[in-house]
Amino acid sequence: MRGPDWSADPYFLSPGSKSLLTLFGAEHSLGRIPGYEARETTDDNPERVALIQRLTSAYLRHALDLEDSNWPAACEALSASGNPLGRIESK
Numbered sequence: 001m002r003g004p005d006w007s008a009d010p011y012f013l014s015p016g017s018k019s020l021l022t023l024f025g026a027e028h029s030l031g032r033i034p035g036y037e038a039r040e041t042t043d044d045n046p047e048r049v050a051l052i053q054r055l056t057s058a059y060l061r062h063a064l065d066l067e068d069s070n071w072p073a074a075c076e077a078l079s080a081s082g083n084p085l086g087r088i089e090s091k
Helices: 004-013 046-063 070-080
Strands: 019-023 086-090
Touching (some): 046 086, 070 086
16 A cells, blocks of 8 residues: 555656645645535644645646746745745656
């Protein structure tokens, strides 16, 4: 049985440009909606939730050509943090 690293397979195995966000210390199902009225997450860290909201919005605006400066700025802010909540890899 594989550990949680299998969820990064699409990033590593598929062609094309993409980005991978890895959160440090996050728990299962953070930021995902598994079903109607389901509560499967065990991580209610407000800083991580806010980070996911900011990064998701910036990435989507960048990917849809709506805005080009927020995504690089969000990536830089995460990497420049003295105590980062995660990291972003892009290719």
